Amino acid sequence: MIFRRQKPRLTPVTKTEVVRKLLDLAVVKAGNGDKAVLVFFDLRCPFCARLYKETEEILLDMARRGLITFAMCDYVVHRDAEPLHRKLRCLREEERLKLISDVYNGKRVEAGECPEGNLRECERLAEEVGVYGTPSLLFYDFSKGRGYIHFGYMSPSDVLDAISSL
Template sequence: MIFRRRKPSLTPVVKTEVVKKIVEIAPIKVGSGNRAVVVFFDLKCPFCARLFKETEEVMLEMAKNGLITYAMCDYVVHKDAESLHRALRCIEAEKRLDFVKRIYSGERVKADECPADDLKVCEELAEAVGVYGTPTLLFYDFSKGRGYIHFGYMTPDQVLEAIYAL
């Protein structure tokens, strides 16, 4: 029996105002391209870590070149990750990616007490576009007013293919 790798399932999304709000409130945002790639993540999610490690470099490069807006929005699934997500929001914006990288690399990171109370905003907006777990990727083209959402891990090639399909 031969097993074939299935293409990722992309569900259409046409909620431009909700997607704009998600990008606006995301604790991590790089670039200002007309196409957005939003990753809904949990800092204790192993597949989020794998996705981040494999795609972060290319996403940042595309964002810095103006091809996309790359954003990461909290979607806390593991309750023991909540303090880490709160700490992330209390760190200076330019240090947040490094914080995520350290956690996903297995480093023990101290989550200082942080009063950030806006974690649920990302989750509520995420659910409005169909997010129900992590990792979830949202690919959106603001000029066309449409995009796609994918639940679960994607390979770097699949991510790039979804971006170019916009």
């Protein structure tokens, strides 16, 4: 039996103001391009870890070159991840990617005590654009006022294809 690889299903999104608010609330944000890639993630989600490990370098490089705005928004699905997400929001911005990398690479991370911050607001707004689980990726072109959302893991080449299709 031969299995054909299906192209990712991209659902249209046209909620520019909600996407801007999500960027403001994002726990990680790099770059300032007109095209944005927002990843909704859970620190205990295995497919989020895989997506992060395979695409983080590529997306950060694109953001540093001004091609995109790359952001990561909390969307806690696994309740045992909540203290880690709170801790993430208490760290200085430059320390956050290291914590995400440590968690996704299986290093032991102490959550400690930390207030919730904008965790619930990020989740509420994410649901307004159609996020219902993790990982979810939102590709948005602010110059056109539209974009796409995809639920589930995407390969690096599919992520790049979705960016170029904006």
